[in-house]
Amino acid sequence: xxxxxxxxxxxxxxxxxxxxxxxxxxxxxxxxxxxxxxxxxxxxxxxxxxxxxxxxxxxxxxxxxxxxxxxxxxxxxxxxxxxxxxxxxxxxxxxxxxxxxxxxxxxxxxxxxxxxxxxxxxxxxxxxxxxxxxxxxxxxxxxxxxxxxxxxxxxxxxxxxxxxxxxxxxxxxxxxxxxxxxxxxxxxxxxxxxxxxxxxxxxxxxxxxxxxxxxxxxxxxxxxxxxxxxxxxxxxxxxxxxxxxxxxxxxxxxxxxxxxxxxxxxxxxxxxxxxxxxxxxxxxxxxxxxxxxxxxxxxxxxxxxxxxxxxxxxxxxxxxxxxxxxxxxxxxxxxxxxxxxxxx
Amino acid sequence: xxxxxxxxxxxxxxxxxxxxxxxxxxxxxxxxxxxxxxxxxxxxxxxxxxxxxxxxxxxxxxxxxxxxxxxxxxxxxxxxxxxxxxxxxxxxxxxxxxxxxxxxxxxxxxxxxxxxxxxxxxxxxxxxxxxxxxxxxxxxxxxxxxxxxxxxxxxxxxxxxxxxxxxxxxxxxxxxxxxxxxxxxxxxxxxxxxxxxxxxxxxxxxxxxxxxxxxxxxxxxxxxxxxxxxxxxxxxxxxxxxxxxxxxxxxxxxxxxxxxxxxxx
Numbered sequence: 001x002x003x004x005x006x007x008x009x010x011x012x013x014x015x016x017x018x019x020x021x022x023x024x025x026x027x028x029x030x031x032x033x034x035x036x037x038x039x040x041x042x043x044x045x046x047x048x049x050x051x052x053x054x055x056x057x058x059x060x061x062x063x064x065x066x067x068x069x070x071x072x073x074x075x076x077x078x079x080x081x082x083x084x085x086x087x088x089x090x091x092x093x094x095x096x097x098x099x100x101x102x103x104x105x106x107x108x109x110x111x112x113x114x115x116x117x118x119x120x121x122x123x124x125x126x127x128x129x130x131x132x133x134x135x136x137x138x139x140x141x142x143x144x145x146x147x148x149x150x151x152x153x154x155x156x157x158x159x160x161x162x163x164x165x166x167x168x169x170x171x172x173x174x175x176x177x178x179x180x181x182x183x184x185x186x187x188x189x190x191x192x193x194x195x196x197x198x199x200x201x202x203x204x205x206x207x208x209x210x211x212x213x214x215x216x217x218x219x220x221x222x223x224x225x226x227x228x229x230x231x232x233x234x235x236x237x238x239x240x241x242x243x244x245x246x247x248x249x250x251x252x253x254x255x256x257x258x259x260x261x262x263x264x265x266x267x268x269x270x271x272x273x274x275x276x277x278x279x280x281x282x283x284x285x286x287x288x289x290x291x292x293x294x295x296x297x298x299x300x301x302x303x304x305x306x307x308x309x310x311x312x313x314x315x316x317x318x319x320x321x322x323x324x325x326x327x328x329x330x331x332x333x334x335x336x337x338x339x340x341x342x343x344x
Numbered sequence: 345x346x347x348x349x350x351x352x353x354x355x356x357x358x359x360x361x362x363x364x365x366x367x368x369x370x371x372x373x374x375x376x377x378x379x380x381x382x383x384x385x386x387x388x389x390x391x392x393x394x395x396x397x398x399x400x401x402x403x404x405x406x407x408x409x410x411x412x413x414x415x416x417x418x419x420x421x422x423x424x425x426x427x428x429x430x431x432x433x434x435x436x437x438x439x440x441x442x443x444x445x446x447x448x449x450x451x452x453x454x455x456x457x458x459x460x461x462x463x464x465x466x467x468x469x470x471x472x473x474x475x476x477x478x479x480x481x482x483x484x485x486x487x488x489x490x491x492x493x494x495x496x497x498x499x500x501x502x503x504x505x506x507x508x509x510x511x512x513x514x515x516x517x518x519x520x521x522x523x524x525x526x527x528x529x530x531x532x533x534x535x536x537x538x539x540x541x542x543x544x545x546x547x548x549x550x551x552x553x554x555x556x557x558x559x560x561x562x563x564x565x566x567x568x569x570x571x572x573x574x575x576x577x578x579x580x581x582x583x584x585x586x587x588x589x590x591x592x593x594x595x596x597x598x599x600x601x602x603x604x605x606x607x608x609x
Contacts, residue, residue, distance in 0.1 A: 090450055090608050110349075110357070110453035118451040124444040129371050140363050141452035143356065189452075 039102055041066045041193055041224050042087060046096035049082045056082040058248035059096060064226065066192075069219050071235045071242030072228040073330075075338050079248040080228045081121065084197050087226065088118050101192065114142060117186030119196040123178045125185070127171040131162055134170055135185055142189040149188070156184035159214065176207025183214065193224045200234060212237055232330040246338045256330050263336055264328040265290050267306040271299045271313065271320040288312045295340075302328070354461075357454050361462020362469070364449070369470065380474050384481040387419050388412065391542075392485065407544055409573070416487035417568035418541040420478040420496060421503050424471045425561050428504030429532060431467045432511035433524045440516050440606050447607060456603035460512065460596075467508045468501045475500025482572070490574020499571055503564035506588040509595020517602035535561045563587040 042064040049057040057079040064070045072080045085091040086098060089105035089112040098105055100112045126134050132153050139149030157163045160180040170178065179199065186194060199215070200208040215238055219225055229235055235242055236256045244252040244259075252259055269289070273281070278294050285292045288309050289301035303309040306325030313320065349357075392412030399411040406414040439446040449459050475497040482488060488496075515524075538548075539561040545553055556562055563584040570576030570584075 085608075088451055092608070110353075110455070113451060114453045116451070118448075120444070120447060120451070122444055124448040126368065126445055127443060129368070133367075133371055137364055137367055138448070138452070140367075141360050141449060141454055143360060143453075185448075 038066060040064055041068075041101060042226075043099045044087070044096065047083070047086060047093055047098055048095045049079070049086060049091065050094040055248055057086070060243075060245075060248075060250050062087075062243070062250075064224065066224055067219075067222050069225040069227065069238050069240045071239035072226070072245060073230075073232070073235055073242055073334055074228075074245035077247075078245040078338070080245055081197060083245070084195060084226070084228060088116060088195050089113050090118075114189065115192045117189065117191035117194040119183050119186045119194070119199055121197040121201070123182045125170045125178060125181060127169070129170060130167050131170055131173070131181055132157065132166040134181060135188055138185050139188045144189070152188055152190075156187055159187070159217075160184040161210070174207075176203050176210070179203060179207070179211060180214070183211070187218075191223065193226065194218060195226045197228050198230065199227060201230065208234070232334060236330050244334060244337050251337045252333070259333050260328050260330060263333040265302040266304045266328060267309075268326055268328055268332060269301040269303055269306045269309045269313075270322075270324040270326070271301065272297065272322045273299075273318075274321045284316070284318075285313070288316075302332070354458070357458040358461040358465065361449065361454055361458050362465045363462075365462055365466035366469070369466070381477055383423065384419065384478045388416060388481065388485050388487075391415055391419070392487075412485060413487040413489075413572075414544075414569075415542055416482035416485060417496070417572040418539075418565040420475055420482065420500055421561065421564040421568040422536055422539075422541055423478060424475060424500040424503040425507050425532070425535070425564065427471050427474060428467055428506070428508035429511060429528075431463075431470070431504075432508045433515045433527070434521060436463070436512050436515035437518055437521055437524075440603075441519075446603075450607045456607045457600055459607070460516075460599045460603050463512060464505060464509055464596075464599075468505050471504035472497050472501040488572050490572070492571045492574045495571045496568060499564070499567050502585075502588050502592075503561070503568075506560060506564070506591040506595075509592050509599060511595075513595050513599035513602050516599060516606050535559045539565050541565055560587060560591055 040063045042062065044060060044062040046059040046061065047057060048055065048059050060079075060083065072083065074080050082091070086093050086105075087100065089100060089109045092106060101115060103112050105112050126137070129137070135153035135156055136146075136149045139152060140146075144152070153166075154163075157166050160183065162177060162181060162184070165173065165177065170181065173181065183196070183199065186196075196215070200211050203211065212234070215225060215227075219238070225238065227235075227238055239256060241255050242253070242259070243250045252263060254262065272278075278296060278299055281299055282292075282294050285299070285301055289303045291302040293300040293302070301309055301313075310323050310325065313323070392415055396411035396415075399406065446456075446459050450456055454462075478500065479488070479493060479496040483493065511527075518524075538556060539559045540548075540556060541561070545556055545562075548556055566576075567581065567584040567588070570581055
């Protein structure tokens with residue numbers, strides 16, 4: 001699949017192939033600010049989406065390079081899906097500018113969409129049809145000749161590990177299989193940019209890991225990926241760079257590791273005491289940690305050295321029933337930036 | 345999100361959507377195709393021959409035709425209406441809301457209008473083909489008296505489109521299928537029964553006749569009858585055609601709005 005994928009991508013016209021060095025090149029994993037002569041694959045300035053009085057996306061700026069894996073994190077209602085629909089050249093921005101492949105989606109929507117692969121939050125498959133037919137029929141939307149559609153369907157079925165099930169009705173597939181089929185379908189036109197909205201939500205760990213492995217393979221083949229996710233481990237696994245969105249704006253941007261360094265400490269010490277409410281420990285640890293978060297069931301101390309901090313806690317004469325030292329994660333950053341309040 | 349496009353581009357993309365709907369049908373047709381071919385013969389036998397026998401005994405000819413010949417064209421028109429309707433409500437709501445396959449379609453080079461055009465042209469194609477079968481069937485029963493009968497497949501397709509276009513528009517904007525059954529019960533069943541389908545408009549009470557003429561199906565039935573028998577005045581035929589064409593145009597205008605709002609806004 002990987003080879004076939006690359007072979008035909010060579011025929012793509014426009015500026016992309018002439019200007020970009022071959023794939024599987026480490027320079028593809030660029031971070032923002034790296035000087036480059038290649039225009040970004042996607043660029044947005046003050047991008048806004050308004051529904052009546054409600055501003056779903058409030059003037060965000062983005063620049064995504066070719067070959068990059070770019071993530072959107074954010075709680076429900078943060079504006080991720082509205083952003084994804086705009087950058088899929090489906091929904092029209094209310095204001096601001098957007099360029100995809102250097103083209104304006106308000107005037108070149110069909111041309112842009114011909115080069116995109118979109119994996120929506122819901123699978124949107126034809127449940128009554130066979131696995132193979134779902135791919136072949138979708139290929140016709142891109143005006144691919146029937147023979148090409150058949151060949152690509154076979155390649156993609158192998159890629160998605162669905163060759164054995166090609167004649168089964170989609171209705172009979174497991175959730176993970178449907179998801180893989182949706183991703184395979186999004187690749188039928190050999191897109192330059194693959195947009196995935198919560199690709200692994202609702203899947204079991206085995207299915208998630210298989211999907212990650214497939215997405216990683218695409219990334220290695222030079223496909224630009226844009227991913228929204230609720231899963232921090234997924235973002236850390238797949239994204240070179242990401243933004244955290246909240247209330248329609250971008251509240252942080254950077255590589256996962258850099259975000260952790262910037263917005264959290266190296267380690268976190270989690271303490272539990274045998275009390276009903278941990279609120280009584282408020283203010284007690286201000287000398288021990290850079291930042292203290294008191295939750296109903298535990299206390300989080302953001303520190304550079306967890307073991308040393310635990311020693312200080314013992315020195316204060318306190319004996320927690322449990323103490324855990326762990327590395328700071330993207331989840332800590334996410335919760336710090338977007339808050340712990342439940343969004344529904 | 346659509347710029348102005350050339351007719352060639354529009355044709356190419358509408359064709360892709362038509363093709364998609366057509367191949368969906370060819371993948372799932374087995375249950376419905378047999379009934380499509382059998383139904384005209386069953387209807388004509390039970391109503392035309394069976395009920396016709398009674399009518400013949402009691403009242404003789406209906407508007408100069410045997411009862412079988414009288415109802416044959418209206419069966420073609422009502423079948424076209426039923427096909428247009430059955431393709432348009434639930435399948436469209438499924439495509440925009442339950443399965444969201446139309447959302448998948450507009451993530452490709454297709455626009456909501458392309459999807460709409462593909463859908464409606466497929467409904468038109470399918471009812472045209474079915475109407476050809478009907479025309480052959482009623483001709484075998486001797487119910488066509490004029491070369492104008494060759495236009496019956498076009499009339500069938502027009503009737504289907506006249507119902508399908510507004511119903512697709514309605515379904516594309518609907519939030520649930522709760523109203524669909526109501527539409528079916530209180531609009532389609534009465535229209536099916538009382539559009540001068542099974543007895544002439546002259547046999548309705550005088551006050552009800554204008555109401556019957558408000559039914560779009562009445563105009564489809566009248567048109568089919570005029571074609572089958574080669575009878576009818578130009579003004580009357582023009583009115584029948586105008587009503588059906590107006591429904592198509594309203595449906596297109598409305599469908600463009602609801603599909604766009606549903607799929608891309």
